Amino acid sequence: MGIKNLHKLLRKWENVIQERNIQDFAGKKIAIDISILVYQIVIAIRNTGTDLVNTNGDITSHLLGIFNKTISMLEKGIYPVYVFDGKPPNMKNSILKSRREQRKKAKLKMKQADNKEDKIKYFKRSVVVTKKQLNECSQLIQLMGIPVVNAPQEADSQCAQLAKDGLVYGVSTEDMDILTFGSPRIIRNLSSKKKEIIQIDLEKILKKLELNYLQFIDLCILLGCDYCTTIPGIGMKKAYQLIKQFGSIETFIESLNETDIKKEYENLNKSLVPENYNYRNTSNYFQNPIVKDSKQINLQWTEPDYDKILEFMVSQFGFNKSKIQKGIARLRRAYNSLNKNNKQIPHYIC
DNA sequence: ACTCTGCCTCAAGACGCC
DNA sequence: TTGAGGCAGAGT
DNA sequence: GGCGTCC
Structure with a gap:
């Protein structure tokens, strides 16, 4: 996915790939392609060989991940905007088809695998994030007071549009084609503990590569x-x-x-x-992907509905009550401090 | 020598307890 | 699923 | 700090 070897190519020029600290993004609005994020989370949790499930047998890993991640971003002063995929464009048919086939193969291999490592490997490889899971994420995110944008087609191009139109400062993704879609800025490894945060500006690329x-x-x-x-x-x-x-x-x-x-x-x-x-x-x-017009988008960060979050996570999905309460306490603190800073800093800074 | 290709590997989230 | 990195092999 | 758990 993305653009093959673009990152590698850009490394040949000085100062195109910039290293950043997390504090650099405090107070900034950042667009995030949620499906990639959810994939990462679900796959990471599959390390142990099982998904997290509630008593109905429904997967809940995605909710835990989004919950934690959103809180930690707010704590760092970042305003996230989550962007959801719509219908994939026809141009992507062939690549989607091959991915489906790969997953099918992985599932088969998982069943045939006779040792644990192989089973986990193919288990991860056969991950599918369902529409239902994404809807649940969307519900949770909105309860947390975070804006959601539903892209008509790909989240990628919608994220780029938001950045182009100045509704957000940049896009946090690992997918380099966000720059090809014209996003002025990509941020990689935001919220990664192990890897350095990297920022790449389109303007810099064009200038340096002439x-x-x-x-x-x-x-x-x-x-x-x-x-x-x-x-x-x-x-x-x-x-x-x-x-x-x-x-x-x-x-x-x-x-x-x-x-x-x-x-x-x-x-x-x-x-x-x-x-x-x-x-x-x-x-x-x-140049012209199908995206929602930025004029129709009004991004607002509102106070989380703490009670409903508790109900959603605990009653509906069976999460541990005291753990969720702890999270909610963090969320409350983060929201309050964001709000306080907001009164000092004009809100239009993105 | 250079560059492309294919095949391999690995790691991936966040918290908390020891 | 993705990327990255390493390394062997092939073509020029 | 590393590793098991989270559901």
Whole structure:
């Protein structure tokens, strides 16, 4: 997922990838693609080989994770906005299909596995986050007073739009294609304890690599993204080299008809452009994904409904009452201190 | 030598008790 | 599921 | 600090 090797490529330039502290994001609004987050949480909990379940046998790992994570972000002064996926675009069909097949395979392997490690491995690999689980997360998040945005299509592109329009400061995701969608800023490893928090600004990329935004999109397409096949023989180095030399994929492909260029690249790689290489559609999609208009979005952080959270987590999902109460106490404190700071700092700072 | 590719591995969340 | 990192192999 | 538990 994301853009293949983009991170690796960017490491070659100084100061494009910036290291950050968590305090740098205090008071900032950050968009978060929730499905990735939920996947991470559920998979992490599968370490032990089982999901957390309530007495009905329903999985509850996702709720615990979102609950804790949201509290810890508020404690750090961050205003999260959770963005949910809608219908996947047609362009993603082929990749989704292959993922389904992989999961199927993993499930089969899990059943066949005769040792514990293998069982856990394939158990993790066969994770599916259901619509129902995501709805439950949405309910909990709203009870916690955190705004939710339901994207018409991909959460990714919606997050990027929020950032582009200044409704949030940046997007917290591991998925580099947020930048290809035009988000001015990506934040990786936010809320990771082991890995350094990293911020990458689109502006910096364009400046250092000396590309315009459309050329950057073309570079990402050449590197490899979710929506388009790649040209065999073209990796990190050549992708950048070609965009610098020809300015665009379009011009590069056209130039292949000119005999001298053809010769030059034939001995570099005999591979030619694949059939149905839909780089044009892909570029268009990165430029104009289907997203909700920011004018229709009003992000508000309100006081959590503490009683309903307790009822939701404990009565409905069987969580330990005193633990949830402890969490709620933290939540209350975090909300109050955010609110206090808010009166001193103008709220429009994102 | 350079670069791309494929295949392998690993870790992933948060809390608390010892 | 994802990424990252390492390493071997192949093509140029 | 590492490891088991969380449901």
